[in-house]
Amino acid sequence: MDSIKKLAELFGKFPGIGKRTAGRFVYYLINQPKENIDGLIAALQELKNAVKLCEFCFNPFENNGPLCGICQSPARSKNILCIVEKESDLLSIENTKKYTGLYFILGGTLTLRKSDGSHLRIEALKNRVKGGSFTEIIVALNPTPEGKSTSVLVERALKEGLGARVQGLGFKITHLAQGLPVGGELEYADEETLESAFEGRK
Ligand SMILES: [Zn+2]
Numbered sequence: 637m638d639s640i641k642k643l644a645e646l647f648g649k650f651p652g653i654g655k656r657t658a659g660r661f662v663y664y665l666i667n668q669p670k671e672n673i674d675g676l677i678a679a680l681q682e683l684k685n686a687v688k689l690c691e692f693c694f695n696p697f698e699n700n701g702p703l704c705g706i707c708q709s710p711a712r713s714k715n716i717l718c719i720v721e722k723e724s725d726l727l728s729i730e731n732t733k734k735y736t737g738l739y740f741i742l743g744g745t746l747t748l749r750k751s752d753g754s755h756l757r758i759e760a761l762k763n764r765v766k767g768g769s770f771t772e773i774i775v776a777l778n779p780t781p782e783g784k785s786t787s788v789l790v791e792r793a794l795k796e797g798l799g800a801r802v803q804g805l806g807f808k809i810t811h812l813a814q815g816l817p818v819g820g821e822l823e824y825a826d827e828e829t830l831e832s833a834f835e836g837r838k
Contacts (some may be wrong), residue, residue: 640666650829654804667769692764694741694757695726706730706739713737718774719769719790721745724823729776732772732831737772740764747788756786757791776836778821787811810837 637645640662647658686788687696690704697704706712714738720726743757744750763820765773775790777783791809813836822830 645752660830693726693739694743694760695739696723702707711736715769715771716774717765717770717772718776720776721778723787725778725821726831728823731836732827732834732835736830737774742786742790743776745777745780745786747782752788753789756789758789761790762793769830770807770810772810772832774812775779776822776834779812780821812837
């Protein structure tokens with residue numbers, strides 16, 4: 637395959653990038669001086685070498701140690717856990733500056749093709765919850781059909797693993813309040829909407 641086609645195909649796999657945009661990226665790069673291309677290659681390699689996934693929440697980070705800045709921070713409440721689908725959802729919630737607990741990134745949702753959930757971090761989630769002292773777990777998945785069916789799966793897993801604690805020790809599972817656009821995604825909600833969905837959770 638020639639290099640133009642090959643690169644266009646690789647860009648075409650990026651989230652939200654169609655064939656036409658992928659082609660534009662390739663022609664943009666063709667017209668760049670060589671040093672810019674070298675800089676891009678170096679940045680890509682550094683990304684893969686320097687960035688790790690947090691051992692607790694799977695948030696990508698670059699500092700030393702096994703935990704990300706959020707999980708390490710003494711200012712964060714260790715009693716609340718917020719389960720999100722992906723990194724950008726965590727970022728949207730962080731941007732509201734209203735949430736002070738911990739996160740867990742599930743790594744996706746159920747889809748028609750992947751409907752058994754084996755691609756999600758369900759087992760890791762059960763372990764985090766078993767090993768933690770959470771009094772509240774917020775299931776903050778997107779209000780899309782995929783997000784909703786994934787919420788059901790997550791809750792079942794939490795309850796299966798921790799049935800006694802859920803009923804016995806005031807451990808509760810909450811959801812974001814209605815108000816997020818139906819079928820919309822957390823990452824596109826404005827801060828105010830997300831903030832009130834968070835504050836009204838039940
Ligand atoms: Zn973390």
